[in-house]
Amino acid sequence: MERLGTGIGWRPEIADAVEAMPGVDWVEVVAENVCPGHLPDALLRLRERGVTVVPHGVSLGLGGAERPDPARLTALAERAEALGSPLVTEHIAFVRAGGPLTASPPLEAGHLLPVPRTRDALDVLCENVRIAQDALPVPLAVENIAALISWPGEEMTEGQFLYELAERTGVRLLIDVANLHTNHVNRGEDPAKALAEIPLEALAYVHVAGGFERDGVWHDSHAHPVPQPVLDILTDLASRVSPPGVLLERDENFPEPAELERELVSIRDALEEGRARGGEPDRAALPTAGPAPSTQACGPARQRLGLAQAALLSALVAGTPVPEGFDRVRLGVQARALAGKRADVVAKVAPELPEILGDAYRPAFLAYAHRHPMTGGYQRDALHFAEQLLLAERPEGARARRELRQWWLDRAGTTPRPRSRMARARRVLLRR
Numbered sequence: 001m002e003r004l005g006t007g008i009g010w011r012p013e014i015a016d017a018v019e020a021m022p023g024v025d026w027v028e029v030v031a032e033n034v035c036p037g038h039l040p041d042a043l044l045r046l047r048e049r050g051v052t053v054v055p056h057g058v059s060l061g062l063g064g065a066e067r068p069d070p071a072r073l074t075a076l077a078e079r080a081e082a083l084g085s086p087l088v089t090e091h092i093a094f095v096r097a098g099g100p101l102t103a104s105p106p107l108e109a110g111h112l113l114p115v116p117r118t119r120d121a122l123d124v125l126c127e128n129v130r131i132a133q134d135a136l137p138v139p140l141a142v143e144n145i146a147a148l149i150s151w152p153g154e155e156m157t158e159g160q161f162l163y164e165l166a167e168r169t170g171v172r173l174l175i176d177v178a179n180l181h182t183n184h185v186n187r188g189e190d191p192a193k194a195l196a197e198i199p200l201e202a203l204a205y206v207h208v209a210g211g212f213e214r215d216g217v218w219h220d221s222h223a224h225p226v227p228q229p230v231l232d233i234l235t236d237l238a239s240r241v242s243p244p245g246v247l248l249e250r251d252e253n254f255p256e257p258a259e260l261e262r263e264l265v266s267i268r269d270a271l272e273e274g275r276a277r278g279g280e281p282d283r284a285a286l287p288t289a290g291p292a293p294s295t296q297a298c299g300p301a302r303q304r305l306g307l308a309q310a311a312l313l314s315a316l317v318a319g320t321p322v323p324e325g326f327d328r329v330r331l332g333v334q335a336r337a338l339a340g341k342r343a344d345v346v347a348k349v350a351p352e353l354p355e356i357l358g359d360a361y362r363p364a365f366l367a368y369a370h371r372h373p374m375t376g377g378y379q380r381d382a383l384h385f386a387e388q389l390l391l392a393e394r395p396e397g398a399r400a401r402r403e404l405r406q407w408w409l410d411r412a413g414t415t416p417r418p419r420s421r422m423a424r425a426r427r428v429l430l431r432r
Helices: 012-020 041-048 070-083 119-135 158-169 177-187 191-197 228-240 257-277 295-317 328-349 352-371 378-391 398-412 421-431
Strands: 005-009 026-030 052-056 088-091 094-099 104-113 140-143 172-176 203-208 212-214 217-219 245-248
Touching: 005 257, 012 041, 012 257, 026 041, 026 245, 041 052, 052 070, 070 088, 070 119, 094 295, 104 295, 104 328, 119 140, 119 158, 119 295, 140 203, 158 172, 158 191, 172 177, 177 191, 177 203, 177 217, 177 228, 191 228, 203 228, 217 328, 228 257, 245 257, 295 328, 328 352, 328 378, 352 378, 352 398, 378 398
Parallel strands: 005 026, 005 245, 026 052, 052 088, 088 140, 140 172, 172 203, 203 245
Antiparallel strands: 094 104, 212 217
Protein backbone atom coordinates (compact mmCIF):
# COMPACT_ATOMS: atom_id res chain seq x y z
CA MET A 1 0.00 0.00 0.00
CA GLU A 2 1.30 3.47 -0.91
CA ARG A 3 2.62 5.51 2.03
CA LEU A 4 0.47 8.62 2.24
CA GLY A 5 1.77 10.32 5.38
CA THR A 6 -0.22 12.95 7.27
CA GLY A 7 -3.10 14.69 5.52
CA ILE A 8 -6.19 16.81 5.94
CA GLY A 9 -9.64 16.82 4.39
CA TRP A 10 -9.72 19.42 1.61
CA ARG A 11 -12.73 21.72 1.77
CA PRO A 12 -13.29 24.93 -0.25
CA GLU A 13 -13.60 26.96 2.96
CA ILE A 14 -10.03 26.10 4.00
CA ALA A 15 -8.47 25.71 0.55
CA ASP A 16 -6.03 28.61 1.01
CA ALA A 17 -5.04 27.46 4.49
CA VAL A 18 -4.40 23.89 3.34
CA GLU A 19 -2.31 25.11 0.41
CA ALA A 20 -0.09 27.12 2.77
CA MET A 21 -0.01 24.57 5.59
CA PRO A 22 3.37 22.94 6.26
CA GLY A 23 3.69 19.18 6.49
CA VAL A 24 0.54 18.24 4.57
CA ASP A 25 1.49 15.17 2.52
CA TRP A 26 -1.94 14.47 1.01
CA VAL A 27 -5.56 15.55 1.00
CA GLU A 28 -8.93 13.88 0.69
CA VAL A 29 -11.90 15.39 -1.16
CA VAL A 30 -15.58 14.49 -0.98
CA ALA A 31 -16.03 12.84 -4.37
CA GLU A 32 -19.53 14.18 -4.95
CA ASN A 33 -18.34 17.76 -4.38
CA VAL A 34 -15.85 17.93 -7.26
CA CYS A 35 -16.40 17.83 -11.02
CA PRO A 36 -13.69 16.07 -13.07
CA GLY A 37 -13.75 18.70 -15.83
CA HIS A 38 -13.78 21.69 -13.50
CA LEU A 39 -11.44 20.95 -10.60
CA PRO A 40 -10.81 23.91 -8.26
CA ASP A 41 -7.60 25.80 -9.00
CA ALA A 42 -6.37 25.33 -5.44
CA LEU A 43 -6.75 21.56 -5.79
CA LEU A 44 -4.94 21.58 -9.13
CA ARG A 45 -2.04 23.52 -7.60
CA LEU A 46 -1.73 20.88 -4.89
CA ARG A 47 -1.65 18.17 -7.54
CA GLU A 48 1.05 20.04 -9.46
CA ARG A 49 3.10 20.13 -6.27
CA GLY A 50 2.88 16.36 -6.03
CA VAL A 51 0.31 16.27 -3.19
CA THR A 52 -1.77 13.09 -3.44
CA VAL A 53 -5.55 13.62 -3.67
CA VAL A 54 -7.95 10.82 -2.71
CA PRO A 55 -11.68 10.98 -3.56
CA HIS A 56 -13.92 9.92 -0.68
CA GLY A 57 -17.45 8.91 -1.69
CA VAL A 58 -20.50 9.38 0.53
CA SER A 59 -23.50 8.38 -1.60
CA LEU A 60 -22.79 4.92 -3.05
CA GLY A 61 -24.51 3.01 -0.25
CA LEU A 62 -22.47 -0.19 -0.49
CA GLY A 63 -24.24 -1.57 2.58
CA GLY A 64 -27.69 -1.14 1.01
CA ALA A 65 -29.81 -3.98 -0.28
CA GLU A 66 -29.67 -2.81 -3.90
CA ARG A 67 -26.66 -3.37 -6.14
CA PRO A 68 -24.45 -0.28 -6.55
CA ASP A 69 -25.76 2.24 -9.07
CA PRO A 70 -23.60 2.01 -12.23
CA ALA A 71 -23.86 5.79 -12.79
CA ARG A 72 -22.51 6.51 -9.30
CA LEU A 73 -19.68 4.03 -9.84
CA THR A 74 -18.81 5.65 -13.16
CA ALA A 75 -18.76 9.08 -11.50
CA LEU A 76 -16.44 7.82 -8.75
CA ALA A 77 -14.12 6.24 -11.33
CA GLU A 78 -14.00 9.49 -13.32
CA ARG A 79 -12.95 11.44 -10.26
CA ALA A 80 -10.21 8.95 -9.40
CA GLU A 81 -8.82 9.25 -12.93
CA ALA A 82 -9.09 13.05 -13.05
CA LEU A 83 -7.25 13.37 -9.74
CA GLY A 84 -4.64 10.71 -10.49
CA SER A 85 -5.56 9.01 -7.23
CA PRO A 86 -3.95 5.78 -5.99
CA LEU A 87 -7.25 4.59 -4.49
CA VAL A 88 -10.84 5.63 -3.77
CA THR A 89 -12.80 5.22 -0.55
CA GLU A 90 -16.41 4.77 0.49
CA HIS A 91 -18.41 3.69 3.54
CA ILE A 92 -19.87 0.52 5.00
CA ALA A 93 -23.32 2.02 5.26
CA PHE A 94 -26.71 2.31 3.63
CA VAL A 95 -28.05 5.69 2.55
CA ARG A 96 -31.34 4.82 0.85
CA ALA A 97 -33.99 2.11 1.04
CA GLY A 98 -37.33 1.10 -0.43
CA GLY A 99 -38.10 0.99 -4.12
CA PRO A 100 -38.84 -2.01 -6.38
CA LEU A 101 -36.98 -4.55 -4.22
CA THR A 102 -39.42 -4.00 -1.36
CA ALA A 103 -42.41 -2.64 -3.31
CA SER A 104 -42.34 0.45 -1.11
CA PRO A 105 -41.67 4.17 -1.73
CA PRO A 106 -37.98 5.01 -2.23
CA LEU A 107 -36.46 6.95 0.66
CA GLU A 108 -33.18 8.82 1.07
CA ALA A 109 -31.48 9.16 4.45
CA GLY A 110 -29.13 11.97 3.50
CA HIS A 111 -26.77 10.33 5.98
CA LEU A 112 -24.67 7.22 6.51
CA LEU A 113 -26.65 4.60 8.45
CA PRO A 114 -25.24 1.37 9.93
CA VAL A 115 -25.80 -2.03 8.38
CA PRO A 116 -26.72 -4.91 10.67
CA ARG A 117 -23.76 -7.17 11.42
CA THR A 118 -25.52 -10.28 10.17
CA ARG A 119 -24.72 -12.97 7.61
CA ASP A 120 -27.35 -11.59 5.23
CA ALA A 121 -25.88 -8.09 5.38
CA LEU A 122 -22.33 -9.42 5.02
CA ASP A 123 -23.22 -11.51 1.95
CA VAL A 124 -24.87 -8.50 0.28
CA LEU A 125 -22.03 -6.14 1.22
CA CYS A 126 -19.39 -8.53 -0.13
CA GLU A 127 -21.17 -8.78 -3.46
CA ASN A 128 -21.63 -5.01 -3.65
CA VAL A 129 -17.96 -4.44 -2.87
CA ARG A 130 -16.92 -6.85 -5.64
CA ILE A 131 -19.19 -5.03 -8.10
CA ALA A 132 -17.57 -1.74 -7.12
CA GLN A 133 -14.05 -3.16 -7.32
CA ASP A 134 -14.70 -4.39 -10.85
CA ALA A 135 -15.97 -0.95 -11.93
CA LEU A 136 -13.18 1.18 -10.42
CA PRO A 137 -9.78 1.81 -12.03
CA VAL A 138 -7.94 1.87 -8.68
CA PRO A 139 -8.22 -0.09 -5.41
CA LEU A 140 -11.19 0.51 -3.13
CA ALA A 141 -11.06 1.02 0.64
CA VAL A 142 -14.16 1.06 2.83
CA GLU A 143 -14.72 2.90 6.11
CA ASN A 144 -16.35 1.86 9.37
CA ILE A 145 -19.01 4.40 10.34
CA ALA A 146 -20.22 6.05 13.53
CA ALA A 147 -23.71 5.14 14.72
CA LEU A 148 -26.31 6.38 17.17
CA ILE A 149 -28.36 3.20 16.96
CA SER A 150 -27.80 -0.55 17.19
CA TRP A 151 -29.54 -3.25 15.18
CA PRO A 152 -31.20 -6.03 17.22
CA GLY A 153 -30.04 -9.59 16.65
CA GLU A 154 -26.53 -8.87 15.38
CA GLU A 155 -24.39 -11.96 14.83
CA MET A 156 -20.86 -10.48 14.79
CA THR A 157 -18.78 -7.78 16.41
CA GLU A 158 -17.55 -4.95 14.22
CA GLY A 159 -14.07 -6.45 14.14
CA GLN A 160 -15.35 -9.85 13.03
CA PHE A 161 -17.55 -8.25 10.40
CA LEU A 162 -14.63 -6.27 8.95
CA TYR A 163 -12.33 -9.31 9.13
CA GLU A 164 -14.65 -11.44 7.02
CA LEU A 165 -15.35 -8.60 4.60
CA ALA A 166 -11.64 -8.07 3.95
CA GLU A 167 -10.91 -11.78 3.74
CA ARG A 168 -13.71 -12.51 1.27
CA THR A 169 -13.21 -9.51 -1.03
CA GLY A 170 -9.62 -8.34 -0.57
CA VAL A 171 -10.95 -4.81 -0.02
CA ARG A 172 -8.74 -2.36 1.88
CA LEU A 173 -9.98 -0.79 5.11
CA LEU A 174 -10.21 2.86 6.07
CA ILE A 175 -10.41 2.84 9.86
CA ASP A 176 -11.94 5.91 11.48
CA VAL A 177 -10.75 5.99 15.10
CA ALA A 178 -13.26 8.77 15.88
CA ASN A 179 -16.01 6.39 14.80
CA LEU A 180 -14.63 3.69 17.11
CA HIS A 181 -14.87 6.23 19.94
CA THR A 182 -18.42 7.16 18.90
CA ASN A 183 -19.50 3.52 18.95
CA HIS A 184 -17.84 3.09 22.34
CA VAL A 185 -19.95 5.91 23.84
CA ASN A 186 -23.17 5.16 21.97
CA ARG A 187 -23.12 1.37 21.75
CA GLY A 188 -20.74 0.28 24.52
CA GLU A 189 -18.24 -1.27 22.09
CA ASP A 190 -14.63 -1.55 23.22
CA PRO A 191 -12.24 0.16 20.74
CA ALA A 192 -9.30 -1.98 21.88
CA LYS A 193 -11.25 -5.19 21.22
CA ALA A 194 -12.26 -3.91 17.79
CA LEU A 195 -8.63 -3.09 16.92
CA ALA A 196 -7.57 -6.56 18.10
CA GLU A 197 -10.05 -8.19 15.71
CA ILE A 198 -9.77 -5.90 12.66
CA PRO A 199 -7.31 -7.18 10.01
CA LEU A 200 -4.93 -4.24 10.26
CA GLU A 201 -2.78 -5.73 7.50
CA ALA A 202 -5.58 -4.54 5.18
CA LEU A 203 -5.33 -0.96 6.46
CA ALA A 204 -5.33 1.73 3.74
CA TYR A 205 -5.35 4.76 6.02
CA VAL A 206 -6.92 6.27 9.14
CA HIS A 207 -9.44 9.05 9.79
CA VAL A 208 -9.30 11.27 12.88
CA ALA A 209 -12.08 13.75 13.74
CA GLY A 210 -13.82 15.57 16.55
CA GLY A 211 -17.33 15.58 17.93
CA PHE A 212 -19.33 16.38 21.04
CA GLU A 213 -21.39 14.63 23.69
CA ARG A 214 -24.93 15.62 24.56
CA ASP A 215 -27.23 13.74 26.96
CA GLY A 216 -24.97 10.69 26.92
CA VAL A 217 -24.87 10.51 23.10
CA TRP A 218 -21.70 11.21 21.12
CA HIS A 219 -22.28 13.12 17.89
CA ASP A 220 -19.57 12.66 15.26
CA SER A 221 -19.82 16.26 14.08
CA HIS A 222 -16.49 16.81 12.26
CA ALA A 223 -16.93 20.37 13.54
CA HIS A 224 -15.09 20.24 16.88
CA PRO A 225 -11.51 19.66 18.04
CA VAL A 226 -10.23 16.08 18.21
CA PRO A 227 -10.68 14.89 21.83
CA GLN A 228 -8.04 13.01 23.77
CA PRO A 229 -9.92 9.66 23.78
CA VAL A 230 -9.79 9.64 19.96
CA LEU A 231 -6.06 10.36 20.01
CA ASP A 232 -5.64 7.52 22.54
CA ILE A 233 -7.32 5.08 20.13
CA LEU A 234 -5.00 6.32 17.36
CA THR A 235 -2.01 5.63 19.65
CA ASP A 236 -3.33 2.12 20.33
CA LEU A 237 -3.71 1.50 16.60
CA ALA A 238 -0.19 2.81 15.87
CA SER A 239 1.22 0.46 18.50
CA ARG A 240 -0.20 -2.46 16.49
CA VAL A 241 0.58 -1.36 12.92
CA SER A 242 2.25 1.49 11.08
CA PRO A 243 -0.63 3.29 9.32
CA PRO A 244 0.11 4.09 5.65
CA GLY A 245 -1.67 7.41 6.14
CA VAL A 246 -3.59 9.42 8.73
CA LEU A 247 -6.01 12.22 7.86
CA LEU A 248 -7.70 14.96 9.92
CA GLU A 249 -11.35 15.52 8.97
CA ARG A 250 -13.06 18.87 9.52
CA ASP A 251 -16.26 19.66 7.64
CA GLU A 252 -17.55 22.89 9.21
CA ASN A 253 -17.05 25.40 12.01
CA PHE A 254 -13.51 25.81 10.70
CA PRO A 255 -10.99 27.28 13.15
CA GLU A 256 -7.98 29.44 12.36
CA PRO A 257 -5.26 27.66 10.34
CA ALA A 258 -2.96 27.65 13.37
CA GLU A 259 -5.47 25.52 15.30
CA LEU A 260 -5.71 23.00 12.47
CA GLU A 261 -1.91 22.84 12.38
CA ARG A 262 -1.84 22.16 16.13
CA GLU A 263 -4.30 19.30 15.62
CA LEU A 264 -2.03 17.80 12.98
CA VAL A 265 0.86 18.05 15.45
CA SER A 266 -1.24 16.24 18.07
CA ILE A 267 -1.97 13.50 15.54
CA ARG A 268 1.73 13.10 14.76
CA ASP A 269 2.52 12.97 18.49
CA ALA A 270 -0.09 10.24 19.03
CA LEU A 271 1.42 8.23 16.17
CA GLU A 272 4.92 8.60 17.61
CA GLU A 273 3.74 7.46 21.03
CA GLY A 274 2.13 4.40 19.45
CA ARG A 275 5.26 3.53 17.50
CA ALA A 276 7.32 3.84 20.68
CA ARG A 277 5.08 1.30 22.40
CA GLY A 278 5.47 -1.11 19.48
CA GLY A 279 5.04 -4.84 19.84
CA GLU A 280 2.59 -7.23 18.23
CA PRO A 281 -0.50 -7.95 20.37
CA ASP A 282 -2.21 -11.29 20.40
CA ARG A 283 -4.79 -11.46 17.65
CA ALA A 284 -8.11 -13.21 18.15
CA ALA A 285 -8.52 -16.30 16.01
CA LEU A 286 -11.52 -15.75 13.77
CA PRO A 287 -13.41 -18.41 11.82
CA THR A 288 -12.36 -18.95 8.24
CA ALA A 289 -14.98 -17.68 5.84
CA GLY A 290 -16.52 -20.03 3.35
CA PRO A 291 -16.76 -19.42 -0.41
CA ALA A 292 -18.35 -16.23 -1.63
CA PRO A 293 -22.10 -16.53 -2.20
CA SER A 294 -23.37 -16.54 -5.74
CA THR A 295 -25.52 -13.74 -7.10
CA GLN A 296 -28.51 -16.09 -6.97
CA ALA A 297 -27.81 -16.95 -3.31
CA CYS A 298 -27.75 -13.25 -2.48
CA GLY A 299 -31.24 -12.66 -3.89
CA PRO A 300 -33.21 -13.73 -0.78
CA ALA A 301 -30.65 -12.02 1.47
CA ARG A 302 -31.08 -8.79 -0.48
CA GLN A 303 -34.83 -8.87 -0.05
CA ARG A 304 -34.65 -9.61 3.68
CA LEU A 305 -32.09 -6.86 4.16
CA GLY A 306 -34.07 -4.46 1.99
CA LEU A 307 -37.25 -4.95 4.01
CA ALA A 308 -35.39 -4.40 7.29
CA GLN A 309 -33.61 -1.28 6.06
CA ALA A 310 -36.78 0.18 4.55
CA ALA A 311 -38.66 -0.32 7.84
CA LEU A 312 -35.88 1.38 9.81
CA LEU A 313 -35.44 4.30 7.42
CA SER A 314 -39.20 4.84 7.21
CA ALA A 315 -39.36 5.05 11.00
CA LEU A 316 -36.54 7.60 10.98
CA VAL A 317 -37.76 9.91 8.23
CA ALA A 318 -41.45 9.19 7.71
CA GLY A 319 -42.74 8.62 11.24
CA THR A 320 -43.84 5.03 10.74
CA PRO A 321 -43.76 2.63 13.72
CA VAL A 322 -40.37 1.74 15.18
CA PRO A 323 -39.36 -1.79 14.11
CA GLU A 324 -39.29 -4.38 16.88
CA GLY A 325 -36.09 -4.55 18.91
CA PHE A 326 -34.86 -0.98 18.35
CA ASP A 327 -34.42 1.55 21.13
CA ARG A 328 -37.25 4.06 20.61
CA VAL A 329 -35.49 6.87 22.44
CA ARG A 330 -32.30 6.43 20.48
CA LEU A 331 -34.24 6.28 17.21
CA GLY A 332 -35.84 9.58 18.16
CA VAL A 333 -32.39 11.11 18.65
CA GLN A 334 -31.30 9.77 15.26
CA ALA A 335 -34.46 11.05 13.55
CA ARG A 336 -33.93 14.56 14.91
CA ALA A 337 -30.26 14.44 13.89
CA LEU A 338 -31.22 13.43 10.34
CA ALA A 339 -33.75 16.26 10.04
CA GLY A 340 -31.24 18.76 11.40
CA LYS A 341 -28.53 17.65 9.02
CA ARG A 342 -31.00 17.82 6.15
CA ALA A 343 -31.83 21.42 7.05
CA ASP A 344 -28.13 22.30 7.25
CA VAL A 345 -27.23 20.75 3.90
CA VAL A 346 -30.20 22.33 2.08
CA ALA A 347 -29.09 25.69 3.49
CA LYS A 348 -25.67 25.08 1.91
CA VAL A 349 -26.86 23.92 -1.51
CA ALA A 350 -29.54 26.65 -1.64
CA PRO A 351 -28.14 29.51 0.49
CA GLU A 352 -30.79 31.89 -0.85
CA LEU A 353 -33.49 30.09 1.16
CA PRO A 354 -32.21 31.04 4.64
CA GLU A 355 -31.48 34.53 3.28
CA ILE A 356 -35.09 34.93 2.10
CA LEU A 357 -36.71 33.30 5.12
CA GLY A 358 -34.35 34.55 7.83
CA ASP A 359 -34.89 33.08 11.29
CA ALA A 360 -38.00 31.30 10.03
CA TYR A 361 -35.95 29.04 7.75
CA ARG A 362 -34.96 26.32 10.19
CA PRO A 363 -38.31 25.79 11.99
CA ALA A 364 -40.10 25.90 8.63
CA PHE A 365 -37.75 23.33 7.13
CA LEU A 366 -37.95 20.99 10.12
CA ALA A 367 -41.75 21.13 9.95
CA TYR A 368 -41.56 20.36 6.23
CA ALA A 369 -39.09 17.48 6.79
CA HIS A 370 -41.45 15.93 9.35
CA ARG A 371 -44.16 15.65 6.68
CA HIS A 372 -42.04 15.04 3.57
CA PRO A 373 -39.33 12.35 3.57
CA MET A 374 -36.47 12.96 1.17
CA THR A 375 -36.77 10.87 -1.99
CA GLY A 376 -34.05 12.48 -4.12
CA GLY A 377 -31.03 14.71 -3.78
CA TYR A 378 -30.68 17.86 -1.69
CA GLN A 379 -31.24 20.25 -4.61
CA ARG A 380 -34.57 18.60 -5.38
CA ASP A 381 -35.36 18.72 -1.66
CA ALA A 382 -34.72 22.48 -1.59
CA LEU A 383 -37.00 23.01 -4.58
CA HIS A 384 -39.80 20.93 -3.08
CA PHE A 385 -39.50 22.73 0.25
CA ALA A 386 -39.93 26.12 -1.44
CA GLU A 387 -42.84 24.81 -3.47
CA GLN A 388 -44.63 23.56 -0.36
CA LEU A 389 -44.16 26.90 1.37
CA LEU A 390 -45.64 28.77 -1.58
CA LEU A 391 -48.61 26.41 -1.82
CA ALA A 392 -49.29 27.13 1.87
CA GLU A 393 -49.21 30.91 1.15
CA ARG A 394 -45.97 31.28 3.05
CA PRO A 395 -43.84 33.03 4.11
CA GLU A 396 -46.23 35.58 5.56
CA GLY A 397 -44.43 38.71 4.31
CA ALA A 398 -45.38 39.67 0.74
CA ARG A 399 -41.83 40.66 -0.20
CA ALA A 400 -40.31 37.41 1.08
CA ARG A 401 -43.04 35.43 -0.70
CA ARG A 402 -42.28 37.23 -4.01
CA GLU A 403 -38.56 36.53 -3.61
CA LEU A 404 -39.21 32.87 -2.80
CA ARG A 405 -41.58 32.51 -5.77
CA GLN A 406 -39.00 34.03 -8.11
CA TRP A 407 -36.29 31.74 -6.71
CA TRP A 408 -38.54 28.73 -7.29
CA LEU A 409 -39.50 29.84 -10.83
CA ASP A 410 -35.85 30.37 -11.79
CA ARG A 411 -35.09 26.76 -10.92
CA ALA A 412 -38.33 24.85 -11.51
CA GLY A 413 -38.97 26.07 -15.03
CA THR A 414 -42.38 26.79 -16.48
CA THR A 415 -43.29 23.48 -18.10
CA PRO A 416 -45.71 21.53 -15.90
CA ARG A 417 -45.79 17.76 -15.84
CA PRO A 418 -49.09 16.59 -17.41
CA ARG A 419 -51.83 14.75 -15.55
CA SER A 420 -50.25 15.14 -12.16
CA ARG A 421 -51.07 16.83 -8.90
CA MET A 422 -47.68 18.55 -9.07
CA ALA A 423 -48.55 20.00 -12.47
CA ARG A 424 -51.75 21.53 -11.08
CA ALA A 425 -49.83 22.98 -8.14
CA ARG A 426 -47.27 24.52 -10.45
CA ARG A 427 -49.94 26.09 -12.62
CA VAL A 428 -51.42 27.72 -9.51
CA LEU A 429 -48.01 29.09 -8.53
CA LEU A 430 -47.31 30.39 -12.03
CA ARG A 431 -50.60 32.31 -12.12
CA ARG A 432 -49.85 34.14 -8.86
